Amino acid sequence: MTDTTGRRTLAPEELRSHRWYGGEGVRGFSHRARSRQLGLNPEEHLGKPVIAVLNTWSGINPCHMHLRERAEQVTRGIWQAGGYPVEFPVATLSETYQKPTPMLYRNLLALETEELLRSYPVDGAVLMGGCDKTTPALLMGAASADLPAVFVPAGPMLRGHWRGRTLGSGTDMWKYWDDYRAGRIGDCELGELEGGLARSPGHCMTMGTASTMTSAAEALGVTMPGAASIPAVDSAHHRMAAAAGMRSVALVWEDLRLSRILTRNAYLDAAATVLALGGSTNALIHLIAMAGRSGVTLTLDDFDLLARRIPVLANVRPGGAHLMEDFYYAGGLPALLEQLRPQLHTERPTVAGTTFGEQIAGSPVHDKDVIRSPQDPVSEEGGLAVLRGNLAPDGAVIKHISAEPRLLRHTGPAVVFDSYQDLQRRIDDPALDITADSVLVLRGAGPKGGPGMPEYGMLPIPKRLLAQGVQDMVRISDARMSGTSYGACVLHIAPESHVGGPLALVRDGDPITLDVPARRLHLEVGEQELARRRAEWRAPEPRFERGYGALYEEHITQADTGCDFAFLSRPGRNPEPYTG
């Protein structure tokens, strides 16, 4: 069949779901009988694309509390376009509540997404998520399933307010908690802050991992144009959801699968977007993992190369001054991408049916302080740097735009903590031998050691130093850091200490050199001494003997390759299910 523009489109009998509903044997009869049980007349759904609406709504996830209602707008769009929407509740990954960290479960949601799409009569999908790990998880699974799919970002929450100041979720949580620890504010102020920090549905409204990843999804071309910047409660968000539902049906007829959209150029543009946003360091891990699912090689070095030529244009916290709501009013992501156009691959297709370039063409900037031009950037260089050295042979990452510049070239003695619990126990101990020049080291917090690489990477500054006015120190770890955190924090050290990475060999007092301009992280200890320590090192016992943790521990890869499960990231045969 062809559409009005002469493009070939699928015939109803070519739909994947036809294998279930159109079968002439007893199975087809059974599938149709069960549709009647669902209360559907044949003309309502037979021969129509079945669109799975994968919804990460849950009563425990405040960032997605509006998604149950928003699914109604998605399904409205799907019905209107002549599709058949089917809602699938899928695992919710709440950054706030799920312990030890939702990163442990990103691959579980990815696996669930892929297998649901594979095992049911599904022709296309709408993916609903936004809180940190949900975006990469849904897209990783959908990329592996390789059906046509549209991502509906949950949208940022509204600005927070407190005593006339605007509050950023995450960023200000850390800031005011430090003020509380240092005695600058008391219980009364803290109580008020609890009520003002997160005041509407939606994900974090700073440029944390959530906004970074939904914006990356938009730059990849898998959302409706402009979708990622719309505040969760804005009526435009309802309209975007309905439009995504409508478009998902057309994508099925056009057979425009994710593999045609998620190309290396798309991933490079997503990486450039993350850098121009001054986005979360978590994006490196997620984009590398997502690219792996698309059969695309994306490396830490790709990010570092881009970071040297992509300026930071979004003046949004934690690297800048404003919040996502301001960013939306200033023109949102399309306006920023239009500023970045010469650096992007504009000819590639998107789910919207236009090229990426057409999607952003002419998008105006309404506030030149919030969305900067390359001539007047927040920072000339991208916000991230990839470091290597004898402490991080496979790489480490620092978001240096949020660090105090004096620390970007620094040598200091190590103060080592073997776990986060150890750190919590000793960090405020008056006997701890530490100065503002010390280098705080946390290990045992990587993909296996954490487990799940918890966001411990912004190690707290000792109370004593805080009271002296110290606001930043060099901190290094194999952990991740919340996208809303800040400071001279070297993260994602690979390989991690738990598997015997050099971080395991550091001892109190060892000098450590951080040199961001030279992209270097070095332990100033001789090779002989390191070899002696290495020979003494003993691998820890596996933490899990059963359950998902055991599966995780056995298959998780290191940060530089995306922390996917090896058996999910590799190419290979995975046949369509037999439906007869």
Ligand code: FES
């Ligand atoms: Fe959900 Fe920050 S807690 S996005």
Ligand code: MG
């Ligand atoms: Mg976060």
